[in-house]
Amino acid sequence: MPEFRTEEMVLNMGPQHPSTHGVMRFVVHTDGEVMRVAKPDVGYLHRSIEKIAEKLKYPQFMPFTDRIDYLAAMNCNMGYAMTVEKLAGIEVPPRAEYIRVIASELNRIASHLISVGVMGLELGAVTPFLHAIRERETINDLMEELCGARLTYNYIRIGGVAQDLPAGFAEKTIEFLDHFVPAVDEYNRLLSYNKIFVKRMADVAVISAENAVDYGLVGPNLRASGVKWDLRRDEPYSVYPQFEFDIPVGTGEKGQVGDCYDRYMLRIREMVESSRIIKQCLAAVPDGPVQTKLPASLKVPEGEAYVRTESVRGELGYYVISDGSDKPYRLRIRTGSFSAMSIVELTSRGLMIADLVALIGSLDVVAPEIDR
């Protein structure tokens, strides 16, 4: 028998690829069907948001935060507002805090719906995506009533929110949640426990808890590796301490802890938890103003602060350095997708080529959040 020699082949996946969630590229080194390594190449959506921030006054920068992660614009608004409020010592009215939490958690459900739906889509299951998008449409309608926009909200402002809840908002939201929570079981029957889906996801691309912390994974990706860590609970902010909710963690229910299936399932569970938070929050919203009066030209005292919040893709950190003027001296944004993407090179080693799509989908990266 002659000995067969195998040769490494370098393949290019992206920048335009249906599963790359935006524009990103992977240089895949393959040996037959198995990947030796997949090296991510990012930056195609870099818009130098950090540099733009240095040229704008503090309130003017808010619409740009929408564009950091367009699937979770509300959460991005909130993190930035909280950072400036901390440095400038601005108090937020209680009613505004509750509205912020409602809006952010609704946004979390909308974003997780995309993640869950797209996960199926990427592995060839088209129908669940349509079910997920249907529910998300209702959230988009609610958001439109709330602030006039369906994607880039610019709703949470420094010192409060742009306007009060519209009439009938609470009733409509509760009506939606009553319909949505049972629908999650539908997704589970349709997709989560589908035999083929489980086979494609379980035991694939396992990330250990140690590596997850070392590479700076945050949010659902970190929790899926078995680390019970949620900023809403462990570094509480806003009015989150008042609500009762569970922090789901990866249990390896179909395979190992930290596999693609755990990351997927975690988002399903988080949607239910977010629904619980919204319901409690709607019941407790106090009356009062929704915006603190700010000076016409907001000057932030000299100093620096790093404030992080639990965005949809995990820790979203804003590091703002102020020199006492009305513009940030330096603004740095740390995002969950950035660190999630950096672990792909390690995790992709030895995977099948087809599983790369499962890995990226389960990490739920959003390209503009990586590139900023």
Place this chain on the structure above:
Amino acid sequence: MEPAAIHEELKSRFGDAVMEFREGNGDPFIVVNGSHLLEIAAYLKEAQGLHFDSLMCLSSVDYGENYAVVYHLYSMQHKRRVVLKVYVEKADPRITSVQSVWKAANWHEREAYDLMGIRFEGHPDLSRILLPEDWPGHPLRKDYVFPEEYDGIPCHRE
């Protein structure tokens, strides 16, 4: 342990390599000399009672007279943070890479190199991450001049 106490402990261990502790509006931070950065970083991660196992954020700043690299560290076990700041000379912006201590630093350092032009020594692959490989200059520097064109493509709107 509060940041001030951590500063005391680092000071007693590393002497002059650990400089002042600054408090003011917002977060306090410890200024550290770049020459002993790797030892200090490893100590913060490994030492009993510290365990700063998570690098939350690594940022670069242009302060006019010099650059700075800022490390926001967090200990998952003890639930506390500490901020390190290292000033880097403008004439030759070099600093030791800490990616051997926290893997998360790998991409953050590449970004700081790309956008601020700080060279991280000992980094396995210090290449541009967000901008094209042949992009001129480092945009986050305060003296950066926006190019008129890139490879024949105009960069300004009419």
